[in-house]
Amino acid sequence: MNHPQRLLLVTGSMGAGHHAAARAIEERAERVWPGVEVVWTETLDGMGAGPLFRSVYAGAVRYLPWLYELYFRLLWHVPFFRAGTRAVIGRWSGRGLSHALAEHRPDLVVATFPEGITGLAWLRERGLLPMPAVALVADPAPHPLWASAALDLHLVSTEEGARLLGRAAPGAVVRVAALPVVSRFALREPTPRRRPLALVSCGSLAFGDVVSICQGALDGGADVLVSTGRLPALRRRLEALGRPGLTVVDWIDDPAAATADADLVITNGGGATALEALACARPLLLADPIPGHGRANAEILAEAGLARICRGRAGVSTAVAELADPGARAAVVKELWRRREAGDLDADVAALADLRRPGPGSGAPAGRAVDAEERVRAQDALFVHASTPTVPQQVGARVVVEGAPGEGWTEHLDMLVRTRAPHLELLTRSLAPARPGRPLFWRRVPAPDPHRHVRRRTWTIGPGGDHPTWDDATTAFFADRLDPVRGWELQAAHEPETGDSAVLARVHHALGDGLAVTDQLIRLFTDENAGTPAGRAGSAAPPRRWDGVRHAALVARGIASLATAGTAGRSPLVGRSAPGPRRIAVTLDGAEVRKAARAHGVGTTVLVLALVAETLHHELCSGERVRAMVPMTTRTRAAVASAASGNRTAAVSVDLPTGPMTPAERVSLLDREITARSSAGQPEGAAAVLAGLGLLPGRLQQPLVRLVYGRRFFHMIASVMPGARRPLHFRGGLIREVQPVLPLGEGVGLAVGAMHWGRYTCLGITVDTAIVPVIEGIPAGLRRSLGSMQPGE
Numbered sequence: 001m002n003h004p005q006r007l008l009l010v011t012g013s014m015g016a017g018h019h020a021a022a023r024a025i026e027e028r029a030e031r032v033w034p035g036v037e038v039v040w041t042e043t044l045d046g047m048g049a050g051p052l053f054r055s056v057y058a059g060a061v062r063y064l065p066w067l068y069e070l071y072f073r074l075l076w077h078v079p080f081f082r083a084g085t086r087a088v089i090g091r092w093s094g095r096g097l098s099h100a101l102a103e104h105r106p107d108l109v110v111a112t113f114p115e116g117i118t119g120l121a122w123l124r125e126r127g128l129l130p131m132p133a134v135a136l137v138a139d140p141a142p143h144p145l146w147a148s149a150a151l152d153l154h155l156v157s158t159e160e161g162a163r164l165l166g167r168a169a170p171g172a173v174v175r176v177a178a179l180p181v182v183s184r185f186a187l188r189e190p191t192p193r194r195r196p197l198a199l200v201s202c203g204s205l206a207f208g209d210v211v212s213i214c215q216g217a218l219d220g221g222a223d224v225l226v227s228t229g230r231l232p233a234l235r236r237r238l239e240a241l242g243r244p245g246l247t248v249v250d251w252i253d254d255p256a257a258a259t260a261d262a263d264l265v266i267t268n269g270g271g272a273t274a275l276e277a278l279a280c281a282r283p284l285l286l287a288d289p290i291p292g293h294g295r296a297n298a299e300i301l302a303e304a305g306l307a308r309i310c311r312g313r314a315g316v317s318t319a320v321a322e323l324a325d326p327g328a329r330a331a332v333v334k335e336l337w338r339r340r341e342a343g344d345l346d347a348d349v350a351a352l353a354d355l356r357r358p359g360p361g362s363g364a365p366a367g368r369a370v371d372a373e374e375r376v377r378a379q380d381a382l383f384v385h386a387s388t389p390t391v392p393q394q395v396g397a398r399v400v401v402e403g404a405p406g407e408g409w410t411e412h413l414d415m416l417v418r419t420r421a422p423h424l425e426l427l428t429r430s431l432a433p434a435r436p437g438r439p440l441f442w443r444r445v446p447a448p449d450p451h452r453h454v455r456r457r458t459w460t461i462g463p464g465g466d467h468p469t470w471d472d473a474t475t476a477f478f479a480d481r482l483d484p485v486r487g488w489e490l491q492a493a494h495e496p497e498t499g500d501s502a503v504l505a506r507v508h509h510a511l512g513d514g515l516a517v518t519d520q521l522i523r524l525f526t527d528e529n530a531g532t533p534a535g536r537a538g539s540a541a542p543p544r545r546w547d548g549v550r551h552a553a554l555v556a557r558g559i560a561s562l563a564t565a566g567t568a569g570r571s572p573l574v575g576r577s578a579p580g581p582r583r584i585a586v587t588l589d590g591a592e593v594r595k596a597a598r599a600h601g602v603g604t605t606v607l608v609l610a611l612v613a614e615t616l617h618h619e620l621c622s623g624e625r626v627r628a629m630v631p632m633t634t635r636t637r638a639a640v641a642s643a644a645s646g647n648r649t650a651a652v653s654v655d656l657p658t659g660p661m662t663p664a665e666r667v668s669l670l671d672r673e674i675t676a677r678s679s680a681g682q683p684e685g686a687a688a689v690l691a692g693l694g695l696l697p698g699r700l701q702q703p704l705v706r707l708v709y710g711r712r713f714f715h716m717i718a719s720v721m722p723g724a725r726r727p728l729h730f731r732g733g734l735i736r737e738v739q740p741v742l743p744l745g746e747g748v749g750l751a752v753g754a755m756h757w758g759r760y761t762c763l764g765i766t767v768d769t770a771i772v773p774v775i776e777g778i779p780a781g782l783r784r785s786l787g788s789m790q791p792g793e
Contacts, residue, residue, distance in 0.1 A: 003033035003353045008106035010097060010120065012043040012113030013050065014057055016204040017272030021112040021138035021180040028349040039104045043116035046096020053115075061207050065291040072292035075144050076168075082144050086118055089145065093119030098128060108352060109133040112180070114145035121148030132355035136180055137161065139271050141296035144168040152355050155180070155348060157275065159480075160300050166485050171432070171443075175451045178345035181272075184256035185279035187337050193223075195245065196263035196324055199282075200226040201252070201273045207294075208268040211237050213287045216313040217266060218243050220320025225262065227252045256280075264323050266316065270297025270307075278306055281336040283323050287316050306336070338466065344456060351451060376431070376440035376510065379647045383509035384431065384440060384484055385705035388746065390579045392481040395514050396506035396741045397755075398474050398585065398764070399525060404501050404733030409458045409492030412731060413503070414450035416524055417490075421448045426512050426520040431484040452486060459493040470495070470502065474583040477504045478741055484508040501733070506741070513631065513647040514740055514753060515721050522738075527729040561677065565653050567712055568627035572620065573749045574711035578770035585739040586763040586779045588786055593761045599791040600667045605720040606674060607789070608754045608761065610667045612718055613656040614785035617666075619777040622715075624659040629714035629745070632678070652677045653714065663789045711747030723757040740764040747771075 007029050011022040026038045044050035060068040074081040097119045101109070109131060111117045123129040135154045137146050140161050147154055147169035154169075155177040156162050162174045179185075191197075198217040202208050206229030217224045223245035228234040230250045238248045252258045255276060259265060265277035266285045274297065277284045284307040289298035301307035310316045323329050376384070387393040421427040427448060432441040459466040459473055467473035470493075477491050488507040495501070503525065507517045523529060568574075597607040609630070616622040631649035654677055657669040719742060728735045739762045740753035749771030753764045763782065767775050 003350075004029075004036060004107035006037045006039070006104060006106040006108075007033075008100065008104050008109045009038060009040045010043060010100075010109060010111035010113060010116035011040060012116055014044070014054060014113070017138050017269075018113045020182075020272040020276075021136055022110075024180045024182050024345065025110050025112070025136060025349060027182050028346050032346055032350040033353070039106070041097065041100040041104075043093050043097065043113050043119065046100065047092050047115070048096070049092075058205055061205075061290055061292075069291035069295075072143065072296070086121075086145065086148075089115050090118045090122030094122035094128075095119075098123060101129070107131055108355070110136055110352070112136045112138050114143070117148065117151065118145050121150040124148075124150040132352070134352060134355070136177075137165065138180060138275075139293055139297050140274070141270070141293065141300040142168060143293060143296065147172050147174075149173075153352070158300055158304055158306075160304060162486075163483055164296075164300075166483070173449075175348075175449060177348040177451070179275045179279045180345065181276050181279040182256065183345075185259060185276045186256075187281045187333075188260040190263055190329075190333075191261060193263070196222045196320075196329065197261070198222040198224050198264050198266055198320060199258055199262035199277075200224055200266045201255075202267055203229065203269045203271065203273060205229050206231050206234055207290045208288055210234060211241070212313045213266055213268070213316055214238060214246060215241070215243075216287070216310070216316025217320050218245055219313065219317035221324040222264070222320050223247070225249070225252075225258065263329060264320070266310075266320075269294045270301055274301060274307065278336060281333045283329055283332040283336075284308070285310050285316065285319050285323075288312065347456075348451070374442045374444075376442055377646050379649075380510045380512075381440050381701065382705050382709065383647070385702040386709045386745070387481065387484075387509070388706075389481050390577050391744050391746050393509040393743045394478065394482045394506045394741075395509050395512075395517050395743060396478065396504070397518055397521060398470065398502050398504050398737075398739040398741065399521065399730065399735060400470075400500060400502045400737040400739070401730045401733040402500055402736050404731040406494040406496065406499070406501060407458075409494070409501065409503070409731075410454060410456060413454045413490055413492060417448055417450040417453055420524050420529070421453075422446060424520050424523055426507070426516060427488060427524065429511055430487050431508075431510065453489055455489065455491045459491065461493050461495040462497050465496075466493075471582075471584055474504060474585070474739075474741065475580070478506055478583060479580045482506055482508050484510055487511055500736075501731075503730075509647070509743060511646070513649045514719055514742065514755075516646070516648065518721065518723070518738065518740070518755065522724065522728065525730050526735070527732065568714050571626060571715040572622055573616075573626060573715040573772060574747050575749060575768075575771040577744065577747055577749075577768055581744060581766050581768045582775060583741060584765040584767065584775065584778060585737075586765065586782050587737055587739075588761040588763065588783065590756055590759050590761045592786055592790065593756075595791070596786060596789040600664065600671075600789065602667060602671045604756065604761070606667065606671045608720045608763075609654070609656065609674075609718055610663070610670050610789065611782055611785045612752050613658050613666055613670060614663060614788065615778060615781040616656065616658045617660065618785070619781040620772065620774070622658045624657075625655045626658050627713070627715045628654045628656050628718045629716070630654045630674070631717075631719050654718075656718075663785070667789065706746060710745040714745065714748065715750075716748060717742055717745065717751040718754075719752075720754045721756075723755040723762075725756070725758060727758065736760075737762045742766055744768055 009022045011018045029036050029038055044053050093115045111120055117135045120129055120133050132152045135151050137156045140158050142161055142165045147165045149169050149171040154165055154172055154174040156165055156174060157179050159176055162176050165174045200214055202210050214224050214226050225247045227249055235248055259276050260280045262282055264283040266287055267273040268287050268289050270286055274284055286298040286307050287310045289295045298309050302309050308319055310319045383393040428445050429442045430445050432443045461467055461470055461473055473493050491504040493502050505521050593604055597604045616626055630652045632652055654673055657666050723738055737760055738755055738757045740755045741764045742751040742753040744751050744766055749768040751766040755762050
């Protein structure tokens with residue numbers, strides 16, 4: 001596609017950070033689009049209010065911080081204030097920007113200033129912005145003036161920033177991009193020194209108690225280079241300290257060199273200075289963050305592990321003293337650089353050429369249609385309501401490939417997302433932002449964005465790599481909560497020692513059950529473009545006269561059976577949930593599993609559940625029984641295929657026999673238990689209960705779901721899924737294994753997913769080690785259990 005010929009950068013001189021972000025875009029645009037003409041426009045000048053805005057802003061932050069904090073909170077929490085502010089600023093700035101658009105006639109507009117973004121949105125809503133328009137958020141934490149669903153794309157620098165932007169402007173298109181800094185901000189080996197050098201930069205306006213920050217850094221054992229923002233009074237106060245190791249300058253002419261030369265950076269705004277420090281992989285301290293956006297930025301960066309918040313002179317001193325140790329600094333630098341490598345601003349800017357123009361006079365964003373909404377089924381909404389930051393509801397898999405190239409995975413996944421994902425229903429759904437008291441709705445995304453769904457860097461597995469083992473990589477990938485608006489995410493990984501590669505995939509459980517997710521991923525990945533066998537729908541038999549009556553009776557029996565089963569009771573497998581459960585993969589010989597199942601006269605689902613029960617008895621001493629919630633797929637029924645969207649399972653509550661008995665007795669008891677629970681109509685009863693929950697007001701659904709979906713009614717989750725027996729390939733290599741990954745329930749410590757794939761039965765185990773701390777024996781225990789169930793044993 002032809003690249004833009006004329007780029008208009010919309011910025012604003014409220015501090016220097018917005019210009020810094022614009023310079024980064026200009027540098028990359030000229031690099032990736034040879035011959036592009038780049039023009040800047042100053043939003044505040046177009047409004048005729050530059051001096052007024054700058055004076056009010058600086059005065060409020062410096063002398064009335066409570067007032068600026070109040071303004072910031074009103075923007076977030078008072079809808080009519082937010083709407084009124086957007087309307088006034090949008091009209092005011094939009095009129096000035098319209099003149100710049102008419103003069104320069106750009107092919108693409110990128111704004112790095114919130115008031116400019118608001119003005120562009122005002123123009124788009126009136127059909128006066130016919131070219132693609134992008135908001136580049138220069139702060140880690142966007143506020144409502146940074147965002148508008150009318151614009152085509154928002155680029156943010158953190159995952160949490162993307163979530164915040166979705167709150168600020170529901171329906172806005174957002175992508176996590178590389179840090180918006182010029183390329184001279186890069187990692188450089190630190191200069192050997194007796195004392196570390198701290199760069200203290202509190203923005204171009206030098207907000208906050210800069211003197212106290214410098215004193216704390218000096219107390220902690222660092223030398224200090226501080227910029228006063230050309231404030232003579234501040235310079236005099238600092239020089240009056242007369243402390244050795246303190247260097248005071250009015251202005252730093254080469255911030256890239258100064259940042260790279262420093263051993264750590266201290267600031268209080270969390271904006272451009274913070275991003276530049278992270279780009280250089282320098283430890284970042286945020287000292288007494290300024291109100292409003294400063295505090296919001298600090299919280300985002302601290303939660304992401306990118307910075308540390310310090311309170312007062314003593315807090316700065318303590319943090320600096322810890323970083324005075326070269327080993328401690330080196331560890332921080334290594335982690336920051338690992339994260340920095342994942343971004344590529346050149347690629348982010350080059351991708352802007354793919355944004356399409358909206359139709360003439362359209363107020364819709366370029367590059368995406370206005371999509372109809374579809375109400376979320378009760379079976380799917382359950383997993384939205386059940387998801388918590390500690391126990392996120394996401395399913396997925398580790399797709400292991402042997403014989404494929406180790407390089408080029410990100411580019412290949414990008415291509416598949418662009419070409420195949422638009423034709424896969426599950427992968428083109430996004431949860432519309434929730435509205436209080438309203439049902440949940442899906443939105444269709446006709447063209448999923450690879451940058452939104454594919455992580456930019458391939459992980460290396462092995463000693464000295466990103467993760468030492470595959471299980472460690474899977475644990476890390478699934479550790480945090482996946483936003484249901486994003487829906488799904490892919491991460492490639494490669495193990496140089498064995499030559500194996502894998503794609504880790506996670507999908508919000510609301511989009512589909514394990515079988516649907518696996519089917520769609522296999523259709524996305526495989527060279528054969530094939531799905532799982534259960535994806536083929538049967539033909540529906542015509543309804544008979546009494547079918548409705550029989551089904552109603554079965555539902556009634558099922559609800560009664562669930563009610564009489566009662567609560568799950570005590571178990572060592574339940575307790576208080578902790579974040580970041582451990583993921584373990586176990587691969588069993590599929591032929592041995594099938595042989596054992598035939599020997600006992602049962603199906604492989606019963607046999608795998610018996611293996612789990614046997615292992616629980618020997619390894620975890622789990623008592624006489626363990627209540628398992630076992631999802632049974634309805635996709636193999638007539639006219640229900642795995643390609644059908646959503647969760648198509650019916651839960652059965654099964655008491656796994658985990659007391660002392662022979663393997664044959666365990667298999668027999670379990671077979672009778674599953675048969676009895678299924679014939680009692682439990683699956684149909686559970687589906688009816690869920691449908692009933694879906695009829696309740698939205699504000700009642702979440703507490704009821706969290707009451708029933710957790711340790712009160714089951715101790716563990718176990719699911720056995722069919723896979724593919726025939727060979728399938730990915731980038732020319734054989735897909736050797738597909739290890740499923742299941743979520744836990746609140747207070748539930750164990751989940752086991754199994755999938756029959758090729759020569760293997762692949763088990764994916766999720767363990768909350770705060771509840772079940774001893775897990776080392778589980779893999780060997782499963783293999784021993786399989787051996788004990790073979791004929792003749």
